[in-house]
Amino acid sequence: MKSDPVISSDASRAAEALAALLRVAVDASPVCITISDLRRDDAPLIFVNDQFCRTTGHTREQVIGRNCRFLQGEGTDRSVVARMREAIARREPVSIELISYKRTGEPFLNRLDLAPVRDSRLEIDAYVGVQRDITAFRAAEATRREREKMEALGRLASGFSHELNNLLQPIITYSGMLAARPEMAEAEYAEQINAIVDCASAARDITAQVLHFARSGVALSEAEPLSRRPGEAIRMASRLLPPGVSLSIEGVEDLSAACAIDTAELLQVLGNVFRNAADAMDGKGSVRLAAVMEDTTLVLSVSDTGPGVPPELWSRIFEPFFSTKPPGQGTGLGLATAWGIVRGWGGTLTVRNREGGGAEFIIHIPLDRRSTDWGTNNNGAHSSDR
Template structure:
């Protein structure tokens, strides 16, 4: 029979012979704990104690209540091998589709399947081993193979001596709720994509208008040198702004090209202090509160400078009446609060920007890092500053947080994990001995370059730029065609000195696959890759062969510099490696 503790902790007899008592959960629910009926007052027991562990007498009120409830419940015996289920009520059998004889004596892992998260399984296993309560939602499978989301609360049952004799688990099918949440998230995602697309279309249409208009005026003013140069400069500036916009979007999407290294946040802030001071203007006052000898973090310094500048400029714009803008750096330790911040426990370096401006309402804070969302008047802000900063911080393994309130200013915190080993371990290594430089076989013969791009316009532009400085060029529009041209040239004795290829191409082989085939055929031929999107580029790890990567869009001078560097690399007797826009490429 059951003794249930009330809120004051005094036993309340429910009647009968055998006894059980429970320790109810107190205060707020543990993270992940469930309130199946949605009533704030409803609590699960965290653990319980029974005076008679015999399960054969099912005539008591306790078993009658367990059998009639609609909530699936089971008991498992940790004293037996593999902690088998020794009791399952009818609701559990209805939920899973199994018969009682198919359940008793089996470990509950038979409910798991291909889609079950191993981390959830680990959490359950650890709770069993440690003899503690736990609550989570796990993907299980019914007897017919259909999946369902199972909200599980599990806790130990003790005998009077304090020994654990059973584990009790109540369960709830929350599949409908999970699907509704997913549909809501998808609707939010589509709304955000619509806003992003509209913002992109607006900004790029403006840039294209400037470029097209300038080109038309250049054609009309081709005999007016000053006007021609003016319109050429306008078109070039608009193109550069478009490139910057795509870089910001890649940073927001956490797919931007980063070149991380160990840096001291305090030293970085000091190095850009004059720029920050000029950015805040005459009304606001910049204060620096920097911890000396701050442990290093591994980030891309250029992207961090841009993120910091964007946050400081936002602080300035939010302070029309002036006031202090304070940049702070310090070391912090996250322990119990790390999980709520979606970070691992440990030491972090904090970069913080605080202002005394107008502040933001909660609904504005919630959208502050959305791309193209801005409260500034039209034409005064792109809405990408905080989005770019947030994307960069997350890509660097950290977290950006915003604390703000109307009338009390805003604080933006950027947390970065501290390096366990400092930056000297990441210094460039000297080239191994034996990498001797040798001249080209025939330095007077123009090098033969294979240009590969599925875009005929892009291939033609690159080819013409190389031909202008004396290189011979063969163009291909797929990896398959490129390999055919490569084999033909090598078979004729007039071998290619360089392959310049786009990464993303249609068909079965991309630029990385092409580079591997080239290395298999002739490892002395360098490969220069180009792409505006690095999702297929691996940043770390051992490299099977040397290659360089030129990010799009690139200028003619950048292309020529990289091609010449690659040709010099190809003149070595052994394999080499150069630093690229993407770190290192890997096939």
Template sequence: MMADSIQEILKEDTSFDGFAKTQLPMVVTNPNLEDNPIVYVNHAFTQQTGYARSSVIGRNCRFLQGEGSDKLAVDRLRDGISRRESVSVDILNYRANGEPFMNRLLVAPLADEGGHLTYFVGIQKELKSGQMGAAAEEIDAQLVEIQDRVETDMSIIISMIRQQSNSTSLPEEYEALTRRIETLQLLYEEMKLSDVQSNRDIIHLASYLSRLCCAIGHAYGRSGIRLNLQIDPVDVPIETASRVGLVASELLANAYQHAFDRIETGLIEVRMSQLSAGGLRLTVSDDGLGIPSFMRWPDTGSVGGRMISGLIEGLEGTLQLSRGAAGSFIAIDVPAGASLAE
């Protein structure tokens, strides 16, 4: 269950409209690319700073600094990043229109299971007048708590991506990373709702998957490709929901991107049902080109393939791929012990 302090800092709830409507500004940078550029920002960041995503992706975060930014704070931030350590600073930043604002910023390194530095994640909160001293210390503790949640969930992704290839292009990395992070951020939205309604550490999986699939359909879909959902209501632990959501995200995005190449119309179906033995079955099918019979799938040589395999292993699940006359049918079975909430 999320702590009360997190509920407090995120208490200004907003309706969900697409991906990443979480209230807390977040930025992710890749130190393995030249000048540690931004590869992801959420909606709250664009609202706080006034910068569009397209104008910040690929840039170093220093563009937020200006004439009034304290040199000692800048040096402390730069030193923490160079040492690959977590660092917290209060720094004067500037919005796109030139308006200054005092920003409480926490930056933390994210490493894969081999200890390789993969990303930095920055969580920030604007400090209003009167939020200094003890009040600022309370905000700092709240940000640390939220950052821990983000780091834990990001580790699910990072442990499967491992070290990114040096040849990875920024646009491709941004698109895939954005979808994966925002899959988790949508889970945070569902976590807040679950906490308010039931005060239990569970997720209403049907609600989460329905919103996730519709958001991916909106982002990747095109005219002529229909999406059909049939998802049974079931409650699962948060850890299970995060893994099932990431699997669904990978499978559905893959279908949109590859199943209908040079095909004008088609159908994608996502189903999730509770098995008679108590587990879950997630299926994603399409009537498109289908996965070629000579192709090994999931391909563990790719980031997406490693993620799918690792996530299913973490769920103690099994995968079955069927190739029909038209399209592909993928079924993921998750046993009862790893799936259902008590």
């Protein structure tokens, strides 16, 4: 039976129209679409759509005939690439996320979905790839998680402050009464009682600061000569170090500038950094606190003789609730709170590893600030300069 030429012609025109529509649709797609030919050596690209060119900055002429590894760079995770290659070798679909690079060298987080396309009748053996730049999406996701953490911290801090203040009040009252008795002035344990008064009072101030930080308000501090502040804060912070850790101090006695911070805030920052150093050294070693003036900035550095901070933790060390300690041995709030307080001063808190070993926390504090905005860490973060 002969086919009707009119029907054949109509079917052919419909197929051509559909093929044209598909080409237009693929180029109009908001995601990158590529096709690699596995029948040829090195599986070169034989098709890329317009969105791929817009996202990567490459033209079709620059990429057709090349393997898509030109998108990789120094930040690309080789283990992820190996997983992709293994899936392709087995002709299996695979979904991965990896750092890719645009023609300008700018990195972006690439969500890549690959699927095999095989048809023995048409002699097709290819892979179709769908790629999306999810850098902004992941950043927004991280910001949302950070906001949720800070909201949870605010709720925790509110209840924590209330309960702790109830316990601190009798400690402060009764130890103050003991310290005020005339016979206590000459008692051999007078210094210990005064330490109880000082530390309990500082703890009360710190609970207020934690609550203030968690609620992201506005910190207002009255500038005073800085030389009046460090001695008291350092003295109380040093009491947080275990007996096996020695503390050396350099340059603090020479300070005479004005800076809008108070003793409770400085104590909280130094205390948290000191405790972190002591924990890193397992309670045995030395801590060095140094202060220098650089133009209109006070630079405080706290270094230890511990093992330093592993590179994989550099980007997370100041995150709220992040801790490497076993459950029950750390809240993950110490360095995050210190970071937030320093940022509230308009300064920065960073960390790096020392060449001779150990970690060094560096605090930059701008001088003569009367008010500063409190904020939360929105990643990139807290940042590490290592």
